[in-house]
Amino acid sequence: MLIMSSKMELNGANIVQLPKNFDRRGNLSVIEELRNTPFKINRTYWIYDVPGGEVRGGHAYRQNQEFIVALSGSFDVILDNGRERKTYSLNRSYYGLYVPEGIWRQMENFSTNALALVLASIKFDPADYIYDYALFKELIKETGSINNKKIV
Numbered sequence: 001m002l003i004m005s006s007k008m009e010l011n012g013a014n015i016v017q018l019p020k021n022f023d024r025r026g027n028l029s030v031i032e033e034l035r036n037t038p039f040k041i042n043r044t045y046w047i048y049d050v051p052g053g054e055v056r057g058g059h060a061y062r063q064n065q066e067f068i069v070a071l072s073g074s075f076d077v078i079l080d081n082g083r084e085r086k087t088y089s090l091n092r093s094y095y096g097l098y099v100p101e102g103i104w105r106q107m108e109n110f111s112t113n114a115l116a117l118v119l120a121s122i123k124f125d126p127a128d129y130i131y132d133y134a135l136f137k138e139l140i141k142e143t144g145s146i147n148n149k150k151i152v
């Protein structure tokens with residue numbers, strides 16, 4: 001797995017370069033679980049037809065890890081571990097952003113026809129979500145994480 005970020009940041013979040021087969025007939029990229037993602041894929045969803053200016057995913061997951069690819073168009077993913085915040089701009093279908101558990105994440109600045117593919121480590125579970133940023137910050141402050149796992 002080729003990790004593009006110069007250092008591990010925000011609890012291990014990083015941009016991963018995916019295999020790419022450039023071909024005059026059209027290009028092809030591929031994701032194999034555990035080879036290109038650091039987790040087993042239990043769920044796949046995608047976000048599309050986002051109206052201009054809309055924001056998606058203002059929340060954190062207690063356990064779920066994600067791998068986000070801009071299959072088409074572009075958008076920004078903002079990650080925040082309660083101490084540090086970073087914006088990752090995705091605009092190539094051969095880069096993926098690994099988002100560890102326990103991080104606040106928001107997606108915005110979607111281009112027209114943007115298509116966001118999201119691979120997730122666990123099945124959909126509403127109890128895994130934290131939607132309240134103040135609560136998120138409080139849990140980080142009190143225990144160092146939102147799932148009682150220490151953030152390094």
Ligand code: TYD
Binds near residue numbers: 055056058
């Ligand atoms: P949500 O995770 O809040 O979307 P976003 O993070 O992009 O803002 O999900 C939006 C709706 O879709 C919500 O009603 C739950 C539903 N949903 C599922 O049923 N299964 C899923 O895997 C996901 C991610 C969402």
